[in-house]
Amino acid sequence: MIMVTGAHGLLASLTLQELAERGVAAVGGTRTPGPGQRHVDFDDPSSLDLSGVRTLVLVSAGYAEDDRVVARHRAVLDAAVRDGVDHVVYTSLTTAGDHLGFALAHRVTERMLVDSGLGWTILRNGLYAELFGALMGWAGDGRLESAFGEGALAAVPRHDLAEAAAVVAADPAAHSRATYDLVGPPVTADDVAARLSVEHRSVGLDEYRAGLLADPALLPFQAPMLVSIASGVRHGLLAETGPDLATLLGRPAVDPADVAARAAKAQRAG
Numbered sequence: 371m372i373m374v375t376g377a378h379g380l381l382a383s384l385t386l387q388e389l390a391e392r393g394v395a396a397v398g399g400t401r402t403p404g405p406g407q408r409h410v411d412f413d414d415p416s417s418l419d420l421s422g423v424r425t426l427v428l429v430s431a432g433y434a435e436d437d438r439v440v441a442r443h444r445a446v447l448d449a450a451v452r453d454g455v456d457h458v459v460y461t462s463l464t465t466a467g468d469h470l471g472f473a474l475a476h477r478v479t480e481r482m483l484v485d486s487g488l489g490w491t492i493l494r495n496g497l498y499a500e501l502f503g504a505l506m507g508w509a510g511d512g513r514l515e516s517a518f519g520e521g522a523l524a525a526v527p528r529h530d531l532a533e534a535a536a537v538v539a540a541d542p543a544a545h546s547r548a549t550y551d552l553v554g555p556p557v558t559a560d561d562v563a564a565r566l567s568v569e570h571r572s573v574g575l576d577e578y579r580a581g582l583l584a585d586p587a588l589l590p591f592q593a594p595m596l597v598s599i600a601s602g603v604r605h606g607l608l609a610e611t612g613p614d615l616a617t618l619l620g621r622p623a624v625d626p627a628d629v630a631a632r633a634a635k636a637q638r639a640g
Contacts, residue, residue, distance in 0.1 A: 371396070371397060371422050371423050372389065372396035372397070372423070372425045373398070373399050373408065373410075373420065373423045373425075374386050374397075374398055374399065374427040374535075374539070375399045375410055375412075375427065375428055375446070376399075376400065376429040377398025377403075377407055378398075378400050379429060381461065381531060381535075382429045383398075384528060384533075385429075385532040385536050385539070388532050388533050388535070388536035389536045389539065389540065392536060396539070401413075401414075401417075412431045412442035412443075412445060412446060415445040418446060419453070420449050420452075420453040421453045423450075424455065425455070425458075425459065425539055425542050426446075426457070426458045427459045427461070427535055427539050428443070428458055428459065428461065429461050430443070430462065430463075430475075430479070434591075435591050436472075436474050436475045439475040439479075440475050443482065447483060447486050447488070450488055451488060455488060456488070456542070457489035457491070458486075458490050459490075459493060459542065460479060460491070460492050461531070462476045462492050462494045462495065463476040463477075463494060464494045464495060464496045464497070464553050464608070465494055465551050466553070466607060466608050466609075466610055467608065469598070469602060471591075471594050471597075471598035471599075472595050472598075480549075489542065489543075490546075490547060491542060491545040491546065491547070491548050491549075492548070492549040492550070493534060493552055494549060494552060495531050496523075496526040496531075496552055496553035496554060496608075496615075497523060497526070498525065498526060498527070498531075499526060499528075499554070499624075499626035499627075499629035499630045499633070500527070500629060500630070500633045501633075502523050502557065502562070503562060503629070503630035503636075503637070504633045504634070504636075504637060505599070505600070506634045506637065509571050512568060513568055513570065514559065514562065514563040514568050514569070515570075515571045515572075515573060516573070516600070517572070517574070517577070517597075518558070518600060518604055519559075519572050519603075520558060520572070520604075521558065521602075521604040521605060521606050522556035522557060522558045522606070522608075522609040523556065523603045523608050523609065523626075524554055524555065524609055524610060524611045525553075525626035526552060526553060526554040526615065527623070527629040529624070530552075530615060530619065533619055534550070534615060534618045537618050537619070538550075550618060551614050552614055552615045553610070553611050553612055554611065554615060554624075554626050555611055557626045557630060561630075562627055562630045562634055565627055565628060565631035566631050566634065566635060575597060575600060575601055578596075579593060582596055
């Protein structure tokens, strides 16, 4: 049996959908299970029953400080060893993202997985094209606004990453002990603005950080995390593409500029 954790999240739900379309049986694991899903709460190790699971797609539980994320992942991997899981597919972070504010928990989890004795595949996912668009705002004069400057991001539509995860989960033996860097073609904020037929206004990182810190909806760890993304894009550290995504998919990656443009447009509508 295949289990995909975080079943109500967008990446996991798309992965389950991709597996179903391939006729591959899989179950979702989540803290709020619906019909046909299994209760899995990373913050409650006693809930981590992975009996019968042969392949576990571990979708990173990265929405927290590093120590909490690492503890969650350690609990899941311990349960996987205990319950006889054969193979873990972990959704990690692109190699180029080592400098980002949320990279540490991913790299520690990768090390724990490799040292666990379990079979493994690591999917080093590029940043979502949807996120790239959603992190842009709109100036009062109708220009698209971002802190990305002229930098590019090798962005990936979430659906492409879900399809890649489904490909690996359906035949894990073919991807044993492989680490894939799943990045797409580079896209800039100017590219996104052009798709929307507007101009792009670049703001400095100090202005961007001040706006984030003034947002009461953000948790304390999120502002520095988002600034690290903006700085990485702005200074050209996240633009390098590679062949792994297209190889796994058997087709070219979907154009991230169109996906990012839709996400940016939705920000304006909101």
